[in-house]
Amino acid sequence: MPDSPASFALHLPTLMLMSVVVMSAAAAIMTIFGISQRVYRGYWWWTGAMWLAAAGAVLHAVRGVWPEAVVPGIFLVLVWPMLIVTGVRRFFARDRLFSSPAIDATAFALCYAAWLACWVGDMPQLVRSTAFSLSSLLLYLYAAVFLYRIEERRRSPALKLLVLLMIAMAAVPLLRVVALVGMAGAGDLPARPLVAAGVVLPLLIGMLFTVYLCLVLTHERTVRDLRETQRQLRVLADIDMLTQVPNRRHFEELATAIVGRSGAPSAVLVLFDIDHFKRINDTLGHAVGDEALRLVARCTRETLRTRDVMGRVGGDEFMLLLPGASVDDALLVAERITRRLDAQRSNLPLPLSLSFGVVQIEPSEALESAQHRADQALYEAKRQGRRRAVPAALRGPDTVFGESRSLGFEPQ
Numbered sequence: 211m212p213d214s215p216a217s218f219a220l221h222l223p224t225l226m227l228m229s230v231v232v233m234s235a236a237a238a239i240m241t242i243f244g245i246s247q248r249v250y251r252g253y254w255w256w257t258g259a260m261w262l263a264a265a266g267a268v269l270h271a272v273r274g275v276w277p278e279a280v281v282p283g284i285f286l287v288l289v290w291p292m293l294i295v296t297g298v299r300r301f302f303a304r305d306r307l308f309s310s311p312a313i314d315a316t317a318f319a320l321c322y323a324a325w326l327a328c329w330v331g332d333m334p335q336l337v338r339s340t341a342f343s344l345s346s347l348l349l350y351l352y353a354a355v356f357l358y359r360i361e362e363r364r365r366s367p368a369l370k371l372l373v374l375l376m377i378a379m380a381a382v383p384l385l386r387v388v389a390l391v392g393m394a395g396a397g398d399l400p401a402r403p404l405v406a407a408g409v410v411l412p413l414l415i416g417m418l419f420t421v422y423l424c425l426v427l428t429h430e431r432t433v434r435d436l437r438e439t440q441r442q443l444r445v446l447a448d449i450d451m452l453t454q455v456p457n458r459r460h461f462e463e464l465a466t467a468i469v470g471r472s473g474a475p476s477a478v479l480v481l482f483d484i485d486h487f488k489r490i491n492d493t494l495g496h497a498v499g500d501e502a503l504r505l506v507a508r509c510t511r512e513t514l515r516t517r518d519v520m521g522r523v524g525g526d527e528f529m530l531l532l533p534g535a536s537v538d539d540a541l542l543v544a545e546r547i548t549r550r551l552d553a554q555r556s557n558l559p560l561p562l563s564l565s566f567g568v569v570q571i572e573p574s575e576a577l578e579s580a581q582h583r584a585d586q587a588l589y590e591a592k593r594q595g596r597r598r599a600v601p602a603a604l605r606g607p608d609t610v611f612g613e614s615r616s617l618g619f620e621p622q
Contacts, residue, residue, distance in 0.1 A: 250301055263287070263290050270409060287409055325342050372427075480584065599614065601613075
């Protein structure tokens with residue numbers, strides 16, 4: 211035999227008490243997590259929404275002895291999706307977001323005012339329940355649209371699930387409106403069973419899912435921040451911060467991978483440095499020396515192809531790997547770097563010149579061996595008076611220097 215309204219009402223206090231306990235426990239979990247773990251902007255809005263939802267359930271539980279409790283109780287129930295929206299708005303504050311806080315507040319105020327007008331006007335329970343259901347439907351749909359329009363939704367499973375949750379929560383008042391329309395000719399309706407079935411229980415279920423999804427959103431942000439931190443640490447480990455080019459270790463990693471690749475074309479290794487760099491630091495200061503290093507690095511990057519690799523391997527020493535190039539190609543690159551440096555050195559109080567050592571990496575030759583030959587060629591360029599590029603080739607076990615090429619202009 212189906213339960214009568216009287217039998218349903220008999221169990222209502224227990225149902226309401228259990229709902230309040232579960233809601234309070236969920237809010238407490240959010241609070242404890244927020245205190246003990248790192249959280250982000252917006253998290254405490256979600257936590258506040260949970261506590262206010264629990265308070266709303268308490269007000270609905272006592273409306274039998276205090277009928278006016280329904281006014282703040284309905285307020286707290288209707289404001290719940292808007293508090294979730296506010297938390298998400300702050301959580302994704304850097305994204306371009308749909309609507310604005312003023313529109314959020316206006317939407318809530320209109321919906322709550324519509325229900326309050328029915329209550330103040332002492333409308334029949336059917337009208338008040340319909341007004342509440344329509345207000346809930348509109349606010350949940352507003353929240354669903356807001357969440358759907360967040361760009362991060364495409365990458366966040368938790369945000370996608372939160373959109374679906376708001377749609378599901380909107381379906382509850384929609385079904386309730388349909389049911390109420392069907393009851394239009396049945397006279398006035400009992401208020402308390404409708405509150406338990408139509409207000410507190412859906413809010414309880416939605417609140418539990420929201421707690422989980424808010425914690426998952428926080429976890430997603432933490433993981434993303436950790437990955438970004440790891441990326442930055444990797445950059446700090448791989449990149450020379452002054453010149454923004456790979457440091458020696460990272461250059462050798464990249465160069466070894468290219469040279470050791472199966473079927474890779476022959477490559478040229480170029481080692482160069484700034485002539486009389488110590489004198490620049492000693493006479494003009496390290497700030498001028500740093501600016502000279504940045505200028506040389508920039509001019510070199512602007513000259514190289516996309517597939518070429520550059521690294522700062524010493525104080526003022528740079529190394530280039532030019533895959534698929536010949537020694538003649540490398541000498542032309544050295545000339546272009548020098549000409550570009552001459553054209554862009556106007557901010558420096560002195561002329562700059564570079565010396566280059568150029569070697570063709572032999573088949574099966576280790577990178578370390580090629581670096582040693584390039585160093586010998588660079589030393590030979592210094593010995594011959596600087597401002598020049600010297601190629602070096604292997605002739606059996608010996609290194610043989612080719613004809614040097616003068617570069618740039620004669621310093622004044």
